[in-house]
Amino acid sequence: MLRDRDDAAVARLLQLRPDLATPPPTDFSQIASRATPRHSVTQALHLLTAFEVWVAARASNQTGAFSASDLVVDRVELADLETALDRLLELSLVWGDASSLRPVRAMASMLAQVDQSDVPTSRPPGVESQPPQSAPLVAKVAAGSAFEFVRRMDVLVEHCDHQPTKLVRRGGLAARDVRTLASLLDIPSSVAAAHLEIAQGAGLLGIAARGSDDVLLPTAEYDTWRGLALTDQWARLVDAWLRHHPPSGPWWLKGLCLEAFGDPEDAVVVTPAGLRRWLAWQRPRRHVSADREAMTMLEQSAWLGVTALGARSGFLSFDVSPMGVASADAVRVDERRLAALLPPRVDHVLVQADLTAVAPGPLSPDAARDLGALADVESRGGATVYRFSTSSLQRAQRLGWTSDDILATLAQRSTTPLPQPLTYLVRDLDRQPLQRRPPSREQERAPHRLSQRATASGSDPDLTTDDQLDAAALSAIISALRNDDPDESQDSSGRTSDNVFQSPILTLREAVETGEVVWFGLVDTHGSSFERVVHALSVDGGWLTARDVKTREAVSIALHRITAAHIMRSAS
Structure with missing residues (x-):
């Protein structure tokens, strides 16, 4: 049962099936209830390998409690079956202990099309079709x-x-x-x-x-x-x-x-x-x-x-x-x-007479910022080529660079003398003054910077995996579950105090999946109160279908008449 799992196993379940933890559950019955609907079972089945799907299909066809030995067929090792069943238990797709397992009922219809005569290998296939590389x-x-x-x-x-x-x-x-x-x-x-x-x-x-x-x-x-x-x-x-x-x-x-x-x-x-x-x-x-x-x-x-x-x-x-x-x-x-395999950064370029500058390697952040403000990238390969033009220099001027700033920076960055054509091009900026704002030094080097707002465009992330909980959230959920464990409030008769009867439907659904005996209280059409102890068979369409423990009589009861429910783990 879920309550019997240690904290690590519960955390693992909630990591693998984050929909069970959203919103944070207040008791284990809520987790059990969320684990059984078709949409949740569908997401869990998506996590299975081909062999595990085959084992799940075999398990869902069992009419009663079963163990790994009941699923053995030719060409399938018992150890492989046990490993696969452990995986199904981990995902809460089967319930019980190793000698008395029961499948989640929703699996039967969802895996009805699985060909059980075609047994997949229990090991992943090889992907090698070409010789390995160096x-x-x-x-x-x-x-x-x-x-x-x-x-x-x-x-x-x-x-x-x-x-x-x-x-x-x-x-x-x-x-x-x-x-x-x-x-x-x-x-x-x-x-x-x-x-x-x-x-x-x-x-x-x-x-x-x-x-x-x-x-x-x-x-x-x-x-x-x-x-x-x-x-x-x-x-x-x-x-x-x-x-x-x-x-x-x-x-x-x-x-x-x-x-x-x-x-x-x-x-x-x-x-x-x-x-x-x-x-x-x-x-x-x-x-x-x-x-x-x-x-x-x-x-x-x-x-x-x-x-x-x-x-x-x-x-x-x-x-x-x-x-x-x-x-x-x-x-x-x-x-x-x-x-060890990347080239070192450099802080210099080679300015050439054709109004280009060649970076002989990846530029340091400051050098890249300077060249990016003053020139446009023309080509990239073994070395990056920047081209100076009237438009690129005017852009720098609008950002607050003066002609003296530009020439001083280029002289500092270049290992070659600045050619006259480039000097003339820069000095021409003074003959055509532009209206420019006086930014701070940081703004010169970081124009138009914004706070981070965007993430990659595309569809919503995969909800079965990308919404995983972090360690702190898992710890908080598990602490709340342990602190509010209904089993701690049981008296010697197996009954519980009123505070655990907050969600009878969730308890009944858990009883359906676990096959355990459940006690519930109900009110009839005349307002009289009754109690019954039954084996719950299904909860669907607003009705509980069950079998009375003593008389073995089949009963159907409207859920709105049930006032409380508790799984009788002390019952025989």
Whole structure:
């Protein structure tokens, strides 16, 4: 019974089935009642593997109490059945102890279509269809992808700072603007759109009002992010991708897909077909969109640096649970391993006579902020090329830069002498003065910063997993359950005080699922009070169907006439 579980087991149940804890239950009867309706059972069944679904179907066909030995068939080991039943017990899809189990009744109709003659394997299928890669080579290629991803994201957000991107009425970007960003970043439009979504999910971009329009602008969080080490920048972006990017699936699906790659040191190559086979066994009752999301995740993980050459890089690790990742906070980034493969930051550029500046590596935060304010990114590859133009310098002037500031900063940042054409271009600003505001020094370097407001656009997160409770919430719920445990108020006869008779329907539903004897009080049509002790069979349509313990007579009683109920755990 639920009351007999220790705190860790109760917490595990509420983690796996968060709908049972919303709103916070006040007693175990509420949890039992919430665990039996079809919608809740459906969500729990989505957490089962193909073999566990088959075992659940076998269990739901049992006419009475059963044990693992009652489910044994050819080619199925008893130990595998016991493991699967432990999983069903953990999810409260079966009740009782190992020698006397009963299934939740809703499972019978929901699993009626399962072919019990087709026994799935109790082990996940292999995904290997190609020779493994070299783990060091995978790490090097993935580090390059991670580096380029961070650089592209920096360019994208800086572009939105200089040219705020207007949102259309439905909240997204116009196709033309997405193509502009794709051209700027030299990536496909679909990848550019994903970059925007991840930037919003990471809090680097927010929505601000410009007149009657909403535009995307950098947030104050972007300034913080820009000052981080490259590894920390990548970790923040990947965390946003895992948690806040619905098009590539909820974080638990991403974790489950990455689990298919196994140990990164083995450098196992996972193909789309292999990943589909893996998911088909791991989550046979998954939503129809899961395969599409998994394919999107597989594609994106390559340009993120999470995978490379079809194998997992090893920069991202997590604690695996039966539903994917144990918790979103269990995701970790091996920053030391990644940092060893990334180029060091530089604080200088090479200014050339053609009005360009070449950054020979990733720029330090201050240098990137200076060059971003004074020039536009022209190309990115082994080295970033910035181009100075009249428009870029006028933009800096509007932000408060004087020609002397610009020349002094460029002289400090450049390892080559400033060419005369660039000096003339800067001095020309004084001949065409613009109206500019006198910002503070911080405002010069951080224009248009907003408080974080936006998260990634997309559908609501998966409610069966993304709404997991944190440790503090779980502890509070369990403490409340233990403090208000009805069993503590029982007297020697097995009856309880009046304060436990607050929800007779919940108690009756629990009795239906557990098969235990239940006592209840009722009032007839004349106002007379009665008591009965029965085996509850069903609670449906406003009626209790039961069988009297003494007479074995079938009875049906309107629920509104039942005034109190209590499970008689001391009854024989």
